[in-house]
Amino acid sequence: MINRNKIKNRITNQEQISNSLFLNLILAFSGGFQDAYTYIVRDKVFANAQTGNLVLMSTYLMxxxxxxxxxxxxxxxxxxxxxxxxxxxxxxxKNAKALHWRQSIVLAEIAIMIVVGFLPQNINTLASCMISFACALQLYSFQKVHKNPYASTMCIGNMKSGTTAFAAFLRSRDKKDLFKAFDYIAVVFTFACGAGIGGNFSQLFGEVTIWTSAVLLFVSFLIMDLDRKAGDNAF
Known part of the structure; x- marks a missing residue:
């Protein structure tokens, strides 16, 4: 049997807050939200899924x-x-004391999201570019969950890693592999929820929908700030 307390601790507790599942689930939700927003509101361009953009670009050019x-x-x-x-x-x-570099990245993302919410439809290309830039900042800055590599702005790598971990669990029955698979499944599911909710919100509220992502990022910033003030300066 899987101990529920162990799952709870895995979600909330981590020696390095930037690696915690809880923080990265918020970021994954925001990542899915942003992708749905740019696709629906900003002329069917992906914010995160650059493979999709590359395929569409190549198809249209050909x-x-x-x-x-x-x-x-x-x-x-x-x-x-x-x-x-x-x-x-x-x-x-990296060694800044006043503000951790990851917090600076999140603040930059928030500023970008706020500005994008004011941009009209006739400059959708600029809006999409700004969000793609912000997504890249996030992808680079948050690369691990419980010391395992992951991406908060896309799914294919997480799906591969989660499936591999679950296959390893079936062979070894090692609960570490099962918990690892759980992390990836949780991230993919949360990303999908963010995309679904983001898509619906985008149809209802249009350009300003992206401010929801700014709020989520601000929550992430506060979590990191509280952790930093509590004494963890290495996140």
């Missing part, structure tokens, strides 16, 4: 639809730029 194809190119460049900038921020401010 069909001779240059303008449609280029619409997907700009978010790709923005995503790459976000990874590059996040790496610079980490290298320069």
């Amino acid at each position: 069909e001779g639809h240059l303008a449609r194809g280029l619409k997907y190119l700009f978010p790709l460049f923005s995503f790459v730029s976000g990874i590059f900038i996040a790496d610079i921020v980490k290298s320069k401010y």
